[in-house]
Amino acid sequence: KAGVTQTPRYLIKTRGQQVTLSCSPISGHRSVSWYQQTPGQGLQFLFEYFSETQRNKGNFPGRFSGRQFSNSRSEMNVSTLELGDSALYLCASSLATSSYNEQFFGPGTRLTVL
Amino acid sequence: AQSVTQLDSQVPVFEEAPVELRCNYSSSVSVYLFWYVQYPNQGLQLLLKYLSGSTLVKGINGFEAEFNKSQTSFHLRKPSVHISDTAEYFCAVSEHGGATNKLIFGTGTLLAVQP
Numbered sequence: 001k002a003g004v005t006q007t008p009r010y011l012i013k014t015r016g017q018q019v020t021l022s023c024s025p026i027s028g029h030r031s032v033s034w035y036q037q038t039p040g041q042g043l044q045f046l047f048e049y050f051s052e053t054q055r056n057k058g059n060f061p062g063r064f065s066g067r068q069f070s071n072s073r074s075e076m077n078v079s080t081l082e083l084g085d086s087a088l089y090l091c092a093s094s095l096a097t098s099s100y101n102e103q104f105f106g107p108g109t110r111l112t113v114l
Numbered sequence: 115a116q117s118v119t120q121l122d123s124q125v126p127v128f129e130e131a132p133v134e135l136r137c138n139y140s141s142s143v144s145v146y147l148f149w150y151v152q153y154p155n156q157g158l159q160l161l162l163k164y165l166s167g168s169t170l171v172k173g174i175n176g177f178e179a180e181f182n183k184s185q186t187s188f189h190l191r192k193p194s195v196h197i198s199d200t201a202e203y204f205c206a207v208s209e210h211g212g213a214t215n216k217l218i219f220g221t222g223t224l225l226a227v228q229p
Contacts, residue, residue, distance in 0.1 A: 105157035
């Protein structure tokens with residue numbers, strides 16, 4: 001069974017641009033969560049989607065947005081990029097959001113903002 | 115709200131020595147507890163989890179952890195480490211029974227195994 005895939009793996013952008021990152025969950029998984037990992041702030045929760053609905057959102061500015069499609073694939077978008085948005089963005093998928101469902105993480109997309 | 119504290123940012127240890135990575139948490143509700151490992155340029159891999167029941171949980175690669183409710187701790191242990199255990203380890207919690215998979219992570223502990 002294929003794992004969680006994230007594209008692209010590496011991305012370089014300049015300040016003010018926008019970026020879209022993609023996450024394909026494990027087949028059959030309907031929940032996708034996104035996390036930002038930086039040396040200063042560590043791992044922080046961005047959002048969680050289930051069946052195309054945002055179920056939970058972290059404490060990030062409105063420049064960060066996401067969506068989930070009917071095939072459970074998810075995208076996140078960051079507009080008006082800032083230097084501080086440079087980070088590893090991790091996606092995790094699970095079967096559902098109720099009770100405990102193990103999350104499986106992708107390899108991440110490393111975003112560098114210049 | 116929940117929070118996780120990993121007091122040790124880095125733990126150097128010699129190969130074949132035992133190791134303990136410390137994790138304390140704070141929460142007003144019941145939580146699930148996890149340890150994840152991250153190797154360079156990779157995502158997170160689940161090492162072990164505590165959901166309920168026995169407070170001593172065993173995970174992959176010979177790791178184990180003990181849940182201590184009174185001390186709100188979930189320390190990770192391995193009796194004998196290998197060079198290949200060199201990685202960053204994250205302790206995390208999520209709300210028990212909540213309609214969310216949201217994980218709150220500690221700041222991580224870099225385990226550096228030396229020959």
